[in-house]
Amino acid sequence: MTRVVACALALLLAAEPAAAGPLSELIFAPGAEAGAVPELSYAHERRMPEGLPEDAALPKPVSDEVLTLARTGGEAPRRALMRQGPGEAAPAPVSEFPLSGPDPVLLFFLESTARNMAALTGGSPFYIRNRIREALGQADLGTEVMAGDRPARQVVLHPFAADPHRASMGAFGELALVLVLEAGAEPPRFLSLSADTAVAEGGYHESLTLMAEDG
Incomplete structure (x- = not known):
């Protein structure tokens, strides 16, 4: 992941709803992830809307x-987020995070959604991030x-x-974020996260789905 995206993830980490x-x-509580940190792997998929122009600046399917x-080793362990695509011999680092704080998988998902929506609609990623944070802050369990x-x-x-600028967002005005957390897990564990525009063939979709753990 580029330094720009890593910095944006850090902003999401620091920001409060x-x-x-x-x-x-529950998910942004300081210290929520300070305990044991098992190695978890998520299947990552992204489908893009049909009919997009050839533009290197637009997000690509995954x-x-x-x-x-x-969890990293050493005297000051952190949580490392890595990604590995098909045919790649080894995972590539995305970023590292302190043990205390929100789940990096959640932060990755939220930042990817905000950046991709901004790229596809021409909107401000700062505005989009803020609206998503507000929605998280107002949500129940x-x-x-x-x-x-x-x-x-x-x-x-x-x-x-209910956004006043919804008309300019196209299909993203109906964006649905679905978060599924394992009941009672400490720290909170996401089983899946998904982002979808209005249900229609050829819409935007991105998801992270927890893979089976060895043993």
Whole structure:
């Protein structure tokens, strides 16, 4: 990941939601990740809207990529986020984060969503980040669901449903963010995160899905 994106992730890490609701208190609580940090891998997928022009500045589709979160060694351990695409011999570093703070996988997902939406709509990534943070701050803990054989909680957010600039956002005005957390896990563990525009063939989709753990 470029230094620019890593810096944006750091801004998300430092920023607090505009309001502190039940969800934000859980996932942004200082020290929430300070305990044991298992190595977790997520399958990363991104599908782009159809009919986009050839433009190197636009985000690209992603398939069969794995995002891995692991604890580093040494006297001052941190959490390292790495990505590995198909055919790549070794994972490439994304960024490192302190043990205390929000889940880096969540931060990666939120920043990717904000940057990609900005690139596709011409909107401000700062404005988009702020609206997403506000939606997180106002959210409750969602509904109880089963994610495979695991009890979980599913939170569905529509950050731009009442936005005064929604008309200029195209399909992203109906963006839905779906966060699925393992019920009762300490620290909070995301089973999946997804971002989708209005349900229609050829829309934007990005997801991170927890892969089966060895053993």
